Amino acid sequence: MELFWLKGYNSTSIADLLSRTQLNSGSLYHVFPSKQDVLIGVLETYRDGIEVMLLEPAWGQVDDPIEKIFALLNGYRTMIVESDCAYGCPIGSLALELHEPDPKVRDLLAENFQNWTNAIEGCLDAAGKRLPRDTDKKALAQFVLTAMEGGVMQARTHLDVAYFDRAVTQLRAHFELLEKAAKAPA
Amino acid sequence: MELFWLKGYNSTSIADLLSRTQLNSGSLYHVFPSKQDVLIGVLETYRDGIEVMLLEPAWGQVDDPIEKIFALLNGYRTMIVESDCAYGCPIGSLALELHEPDPKVRDLLAENFQNWTNAIEGCLDAAGKRLPRDTDKKALAQFVLTAMEGGVMQARTHLDVAYFDRAVTQLRAHFELLEKAAKAPA
């Protein structure tokens, strides 16, 4: 029920939801007071399920904290390929689609981003001394999200996953430079 | 007539266009066969006007090629601040909002991105030997776009321009590392 947001919020009609969920409008409105509450429910599901739905699958057999980051990015790559580049990060798409969002919705979007970057920040902390001592880990974690979202956007637009790959490659280069700088401090 | 796309495509109704342009529906449909053709016209305007509308204002008194990149990013920062973080790059927003775009529309979105990254690539070329010899300038230019779009997205979501600033700071750090690596090759 939460998976068909490939279409976006405005483009997904209540009728779409009904046919997909085998429900009637009355039942749906018995559970959710309005369409926006469905969106809120979905965003809460994402928020509460990031560990199980996203991190665990990607990190199953990865230990190295920095490789965890790129394993997560590779998970997005898989989704891009499997959807023929139609995939867009659900949170990112909604963040740009909803132009005057209800505060509750925006808070949930922000929370989802926050959880994501917190997870990355955890990896950066675990990487410890491999990064320069003065690294702003929070900013760097947000930068990883930035690279992911920007890469997804360009891959979708050009219908070519290579645009995503290049963003990841650049991010990888940035991390290698950081690791090098950590070894040989100025 | 092309400036009111802050609302997004789907959320902007024909009625909105009419009241804004002081036109009647018939006149509009005399010029544009359909709403989508209005979108196409706007995207073409952006595409053809990137030099005058975007690059020249940002680069007026900047010569250093790498500073040109950050001057351009600073132009986006200004728009974010002036719109109270409601601003989203029109192209990026549309790229994520339109989930099954007409080929013509998608091509125009891709062209807009292409022109943008080409402009950045020109700066990178002008920077010449300040960057490592083996730098993939096309990929790096796309990475700048990536950082910009991702930064805009997060600033909008959190309603805090600091998220954009941090993305720019990280990109700046990346460039500094690249310049350092160029000076002292392995």
Added chain:
DNA sequence: ACGGTGCTTGATTGATCGTTCAAACAAGGC
């Protein structure tokens, strides 16, 4: 068997969407 409670049904509502069109209008050429 009964009444109550809560979920389900699906036709229906009013609003809004993008689009159309016959009629009115303006401006030139002849």
Added chain:
DNA sequence: GCCTTGTTTGAACGATCAATCAAGCACCGT
């Protein structure tokens, strides 16, 4: 003055949207 050509007008259309609601149904304790 009249016809032609091109533009403007704004009411109207059908489709679709999110949301409603009276009626029906299933399941419970008693």
